[in-house]
Amino acid sequence: SQTIHQWPATLVQPVGSPLSLECTVEGTSNPNLYWYRQAAGRGLQLLFYSVGIGQISSEVPQNLSASRPQDRQFILSSKKLLLSDSGFYLCACCGGYTFGSGTRLTVV
Amino acid sequence: GQQLNQSPQSMFIQEGEDVSMNCTSSSIFNTWLWYKQDPGEGPVLLIALYKAGELTSNGRLTAQFGITRKDSFLNISASIPSDVGIYFCAPYNTDKLIFGTGTRLQVFP
Numbered sequence: 001s002q003t004i005h006q007w008p009a010t011l012v013q014p015v016g017s018p019l020s021l022e023c024t025v026e027g028t029s030n031p032n033l034y035w036y037r038q039a040a041g042r043g044l045q046l047l048f049y050s051v052g053i054g055q056i057s058s059e060v061p062q063n064l065s066a067s068r069p070q071d072r073q074f075i076l077s078s079k080k081l082l083l084s085d086s087g088f089y090l091c092a093c094c095g096g097y098t099f100g101s102g103t104r105l106t107v108v
Numbered sequence: 109g110q111q112l113n114q115s116p117q118s119m120f121i122q123e124g125e126d127v128s129m130n131c132t133s134s135s136i137f138n139t140w141l142w143y144k145q146d147p148g149e150g151p152v153l154l155i156a157l158y159k160a161g162e163l164t165s166n167g168r169l170t171a172q173f174g175i176t177r178k179d180s181f182l183n184i185s186a187s188i189p190s191d192v193g194i195y196f197c198a199p200y201n202t203d204k205l206i207f208g209t210g211t212r213l214q215v216f217p
Contacts, residue, residue, distance in 0.1 A: 034205055043196065044151070044207040051203050059204075090150050096141050096198055096205040099150030 006100030023091030114208030
């Protein structure tokens with residue numbers, strides 16, 4: 001079965017600082033990978049998904065970007081964080097069968 | 109664009125009661141997934157449905173994939189306190205997995 005490693009679990013960053021969240025997958029190859037953001041008490045908003053190395057589809061225009069440098073690695077980045085980037089970020093793989101434990105980002 | 113509606117938004121029920129929630133979409137899907145999310149955690153897959161009309165159970169949970177492939181429902185029978193959480197539907201075709209807005213379930217003893 002697949003396992004997703006996502007870190008860090010929590011992060012507090014100042015406005016204007018860069019961001020890099022990493023997600024790695026074990027137990028499968030060539031997975032579909034997803035980044036979601038969840039605001040407090042809200043649903044999961046799909047940010048990016050990837051069907052292969054270097055292939056990124058963006059769902060919502062915003063201050064974030066994603067990259068997939070390796071088959072089982074998916075990275076979420078920002079050059080300059082905004083207050084509105086705060087939220088719970090979740091990585092998922094494999095058609096949604098497996099989710100990471102999430103990163104709670106607070107931008108101050 | 110594609111619309112996905114999940115209802116109800118929240119439910120407050122007594123332990124032992126049955127619960128029903130559903131999702132409807134403006135688009136056709138090949139797969140419907142149902143998840144539960146506990147506070148501060150990622151969603152956990154409960155049931156996966158792959159075929160129109162399919163009815164699948166997982167313990168006290170039962171879900172059905174609508175015949176039109178545009179809807180699905182989830183039932184929880186004889187609710188218990190640990191059923192508390194947020195339940196999401198997530199329809200899926202080939203690549204993109206989108207989530208419903210969630211149903212927040214509270215169970216009172």
